Amino acid sequence: MLASTRLAIKLPAAFLALTVSSVLLVAIISYMFLRNDLRIQADFALTNAANQRTADAQETLSGVESLLELLSRDVAVSSFVNSMTGAFIVVDETQSDPTTYLRKLFVDGNSNAPAQRYLLAEGADDLTPYSALHAGWQDWVTRLVQHVGARDLYVADLDGNIVYSWNKGSEFAQSINGGSLPQSALTAQLNRALTSDGVSFTSFEVYSGLNEHISFGSVPVFDNEGAKIGAIAIAFPISMLDGALAKPMGMHYSVHTILVSKNGEALVGHDDDAAGGHSDEDVMGGISNSELAQAALAASTLVEIDRTRFDGLEMVTTYRSVELAGQKYGLIVEAEKEQVFAKAGQLRLVMGGIVLAVLALSALVGLWVARSIVRPLDKMRETLDTMAQNKDLSARFNVESNDEVGASARAVGAIVEVMDQTLISFRRETVGVSGVAQELSHLAQGLAANAEIQAEAVEELSAAAEETNQQVQSGSAAAKDMGRLASATYSVAQEGKEKVTRMVSAMSDISQSSEEIGKTIKVIDEIAFQTNLLALNAAVEAARAGTHGRGFSVVAQEVRNLAARSAKAAQETRSLIEKSANQVRLGVDVSNDTFTAFDNIANDVGKVVTLIQDIVQSVDEQAKSVTHMNTAISSVAQIARDSTSQADLIAQTAENLTGTNASLLKHLGQFRLSGGIPDQPVTMSTSDLRKGRGSSSAPSNLSTRPARSVMNIDHDERSFGSF
Amino acid sequence: MKKIYRFLAVLIVGGAGAAVAQDARLLDEVQVAQYRAWAQSPEIVAAVQAQNKETTEYSERAILALDKIWRGEVILNGGPIMSPVMDSPVSDFLRAEVAESHGILSEIILMDAKGLNVGASSPTSDFWQGDESKHSETYPKGFYAVHYSEVEFDSSTQSYQQQVSFVVADPLTQTPIGAMTLGVYRR
Numbered sequence: 001m002l003a004s005t006r007l008a009i010k011l012p013a014a015f016l017a018l019t020v021s022s023v024l025l026v027a028i029i030s031y032m033f034l035r036n037d038l039r040i041q042a043d044f045a046l047t048n049a050a051n052q053r054t055a056d057a058q059e060t061l062s063g064v065e066s067l068l069e070l071l072s073r074d075v076a077v078s079s080f081v082n083s084m085t086g087a088f089i090v091v092d093e094t095q096s097d098p099t100t101y102l103r104k105l106f107v108d109g110n111s112n113a114p115a116q117r118y119l120l121a122e123g124a125d126d127l128t129p130y131s132a133l134h135a136g137w138q139d140w141v142t143r144l145v146q147h148v149g150a151r152d153l154y155v156a157d158l159d160g161n162i163v164y165s166w167n168k169g170s171e172f173a174q175s176i177n178g179g180s181l182p183q184s185a186l187t188a189q190l191n192r193a194l195t196s197d198g199v200s201f202t203s204f205e206v207y208s209g210l211n212e213h214i215s216f217g218s219v220p221v222f223d224n225e226g227a228k229i230g231a232i233a234i235a236f237p238i239s240m241l242d243g244a245l246a247k248p249m250g251m252h253y254s255v256h257t258i259l260v261s262k263n264g265e266a267l268v269g270h271d272d273d274a275a276g277g278h279s280d281e282d283v284m285g286g287i288s289n290s291e292l293a294q295a296a297l298a299a300s301t302l303v304e305i306d307r308t309r310f311d312g313l314e315m316v317t318t319y320r321s322v323e324l325a326g327q328k329y330g331l332i333v334e335a336e337k338e339q340v341f342a343k344a345g346q347l348r349l350v351m352g353g354i355v356l357a358v359l360a361l362s363a364l365v366g367l368w369v370a371r372s373i374v375r376p377l378d379k380m381r382e383t384l385d386t387m388a389q390n391k392d393l394s395a396r397f398n399v400e401s402n403d404e405v406g407a408s409a410r411a412v413g414a415i416v417e418v419m420d421q422t423l424i425s426f427r428r429e430t431v432g433v434s435g436v437a438q439e440l441s442h443l444a445q446g447l448a449a450n451a452e453i454q455a456e457a458v459e460e461l462s463a464a465a466e467e468t469n470q471q472v473q474s475g476s477a478a479a480k481d482m483g484r485l486a487s488a489t490y491s492v493a494q495e496g497k498e499k500v501t502r503m504v505s506a507m508s509d510i511s512q513s514s515e516e517i518g519k520t521i522k523v524i525d526e527i528a529f530q531t532n533l534l535a536l537n538a539a540v541e542a543a544r545a546g547t548h549g550r551g552f553s554v555v556a557q558e559v560r561n562l563a564a565r566s567a568k569a570a571q572e573t574r575s576l577i578e579k580s581a582n583q584v585r586l587g588v589d590v591s592n593d594t595f596t597a598f599d600n601i602a603n604d605v606g607k608v609v610t611l612i613q614d615i616v617q618s619v620d621e622q623a624k625s626v627t628h629m630n631t632a633i634s635s636v637a638q639i640a641r642d643s644t645s646q647a648d649l650i651a652q653t654a655e656n657l658t659g660t661n662a663s664l665l666k667h668l669g670q671f672r673l674s675g676g677i678p679d680q681p682v683t684m685s686t687s688d689l690r691k692g693r694g695s696s697s698a699p700s701n702l703s704t705r706p707a708r709s710v711m712n713i714d715h716d717e718r719s720f721g722s723f
Numbered sequence: 724m725k726k727i728y729r730f731l732a733v734l735i736v737g738g739a740g741a742a743v744a745q746d747a748r749l750l751d752e753v754q755v756a757q758y759r760a761w762a763q764s765p766e767i768v769a770a771v772q773a774q775n776k777e778t779t780e781y782s783e784r785a786i787l788a789l790d791k792i793w794r795g796e797v798i799l800n801g802g803p804i805m806s807p808v809m810d811s812p813v814s815d816f817l818r819a820e821v822a823e824s825h826g827i828l829s830e831i832i833l834m835d836a837k838g839l840n841v842g843a844s845s846p847t848s849d850f851w852q853g854d855e856s857k858h859s860e861t862y863p864k865g866f867y868a869v870h871y872s873e874v875e876f877d878s879s880t881q882s883y884q885q886q887v888s889f890v891v892a893d894p895l896t897q898t899p900i901g902a903m904t905l906g907v908y909r910r
Contacts, residue, residue, distance in 0.1 A: 075795075075798050075799065076799060078795060079792075079795030079796060079798060079799050079802060082791050082792055082795040083792045083795060083796070083802065083803060083804070085788070086788030086789055086791050086792040087788075087792070089784055089785055089788035090781070090785040090788055090789060093781065093782045093784055093785035093788075094780055094781070094785065129789065129792075129803070129804060132803045132804070132807065133792065133802075133803040133804065134803075135803065136802055136803025136804075136806070137803065223791075223795070224798065
């Protein structure tokens with residue numbers, strides 16, 4: 001599988017895999033470390049926040065406590081309390097039912113909305129100084145109440161009458177001991193203040209009179225002589241802790257703070273970051289009377305948990321019980337997990353970006369590297385494929401890179417070039433050898449033929465020698481016979497001499513007869529002439545006769561013809577006779593010559609007889625020599641036969657060599673080489689062959705041959721170009 | 724107007740002068756008579772009578788409560804009880820008289836029948852003077868009652884001071900309606 005994958009894919013893939021896996025590993029480890037760090041940070045931050053919240057809330061309440069302590073002995077407060085208690089006394093002294101009287105003035109007669117009854121400063125009162133005193137102090141109290149963010153302020157006299165309340169609720173002008181006012185946190189707190197010397201607070205609880213979580217802080221009020229003149233109670237809403245519980249903690253995530261009452265009720269919940277998007281209801285959601293609330297109340301030290309909020313939100317939560325102004329509360333400080341790990345999320349994004357960038361970069365680099373490796377390799381492979389397919393060693397590698405691949409390609413190219421050059425030399429030499437072999441073959445064939453001819457000639461010579469032997473033998477016999485014949489001839493020649501003499505005389509007779517015949521013919525000829533003349537005259541006369549002479553002219557004509565024929569015959573006869581006479585004369589001459597010849601012959605034959613005797617003697621000697629020669633010729637014939645078969649063998653070998661060479665050339669011809677050596681065998685002389693054999697160290701030629709000339713071949717350029 | 728008061732004063736002093744103990748007095752009888760006559764000015768009488776209407780029914784407890792309030796308001800230089808008294812027209816009237824006294828008077832305090840302040844040229848430490856001789860020795864004692872306090876040296880002003888108190892009466896019926904105290908300087 002891996003081995004069959006292309007390097008162009010394998011290499012970038014490996015590069016990519018390595019890079020990406022290492023980056024991913026780093027990213028994951030960083031992410032995990034960061035997450036762990038963030039968790040630790042969050043724990044630290046939440047612990048810090050819880051401590052801070054506790055400290056801030058305690059500070060707020062202690063501030064309020066200090067305020068109350070101040071109020072307790074403040075001249076103005078003392079004066080105010082004095083005024084209202086005094087005014088109440090006046091009312092009490094002058095009116096039969098002060099409660100009804102005052103409530104009628106400030107509650108029933110108050111046209112303001114219940115929450116704004118404090119706006120009525122002076123009731124329609126012309127009987128007592130209460131209204132005047134009330135009007136005198138109301139603004140001051142309003143400023144005080146609003147300054148501390150309180151909901152109401154109550155003044156009780158030493159008798160337990162609520163002689164003043166800022167906003168004139170149900171408590172106003174009532175007695176805290178019995179009467180129509182039900183016992184409440186407020187009445188209890190005022191009682192506590194009237195019977196103690198210090199500041200005290202109630203736990204934050206829903207107060208029916210204000211429909212809100214209220215903590216009543218109360219303190220006795222003393223005059224400037226240190227005498228207790230009454231008590232004040234201030235209704236602090238839970239929102240007074242907003243500053244402490246909702247103060248931005250400056251984290252990169254919003255911190256949720258929840259305060260749980262000792263009853264397990266969620267009093268307040270805040271998201272310190274307004275942009276956090278969590279309403280107080282959401283922050284407090286599901287806390288009231290939950291196990292978490294109970295756990296928070298029970299935990300003396302900070303406990304840290306992960307929890308899922310009522311709405312499914314994952315939170316990192318810390319909680320513990322806290323004491324605020326002497327009351328026990330549960331404090332829960334938490335943060336959204338998602339926000340806590342937001343940086344991890346960012347890191348994840350950044351890492352994702354980096355991974356993608358690295359992915360892209362490494363892919364690019366991988367592809368580039370792979371390309372730089374694979375492309376030359378591919379080119380080399382393609383070129384080698386083409387070489388293998390086309391058996392083309394003339395192709396060259398065009399490799400630009402200088403790295404190992406380039407070097408390898410060049411090395412392979414060099415090998416190919418060496419092979420090319422070797423094969424070119426090989427082919428050149430083979431072509432040469434082929435020509436030599438053919439020539440050898442021709443020579444061998446010629447040699448064979450010559451040997452054949454020689455053999456035949458020797459055969460013939462042998463036969464001729466044999467024949468000569470026989471002829472010599474027969475010559476010897478013939479010479480002997482000739483001797484005898486010559487002797488006989490001599491006698492014949494003598495005899496011929498005589499006969500010729502007789503023939504000459506005969507001839508002379510003939511010559512005479514011929515002369516006589518000549519004379520006769522002359523007569524005939526004259527007669528023929530005369531006849532013709534006569535016939536001519538007859539014809540003239542016939543013509544003169546005209547029509548009558550016509551028949552006669554015909555006869556004349558016939559006669560004339562006869563005369564012509566006679567003349568002609570005579571003429572022919574005369575020429576014949578003359579010819580015959582001439583021939584006879586010739587014959588005489590010949591006979592004379594013949595006679596001489598016969599005479600000469602007789603003489604010569606005599607010499608011949610002598611010669612023939614010599615001949616017979618030499619023929620005998622010759623016969624002996626011919627026998628010797630015959631034996632020699634037989635050996636020569638044998639040698640010639642051997643030569644033939646050897647020449648045949650050479651020819652056969654040369655042909656085999658030619659065949660082998662041809663097939664070698666055929667194989668070589670399948671290679672396309674850069675050298676332009678013709679494939680046809682060249683005719684070479686044997687001296688060339690010898691020279692070729694002597695200089696057959698082809699590779700040494702390679703070095704001396706300029707490579708450029710090899711590469712300038714046309715198809716070379718093409719394959720170079722396609723490379 | 725003042726001349727009339729002076730004339731009246733002479734008449735009054737002439738009648739009562741013998742009764743007054745010849746103690747150390749920073750104000751002579753004529754002077755006292757003149758101020759008694761002046762104290763019957765309609766501004767003063769009307770103010771006292773108006774307050775008397777309110778305070779007639781005040782029990783001692785209520786008065787003590789109001790006095791306590793006053794004392795508290797004194798520390799604050801004013802308040803719903805004290806300020807109306809101090810800022811009233813009759814107080815202005817008293818302050819004008821003090822200014823015109825050429826350094827003789829340091830203060831004038833005007834009290835109703837109960838001894839509660841009706842007006843004063845300068846803030847008093849108490850609202851209720853009923854327990855003090857300036858009221859208890861005058862108003863209950865009838866029309867002619869005049870009370871001189873001990874002469875005291877006031878180190879802050881380097882001067883002697885004496886309070887002279889007398890009854891403020893309805894000029895028509897001679898019925899006491901309140902009392903007045905004059906603070907007198909003597910350097």
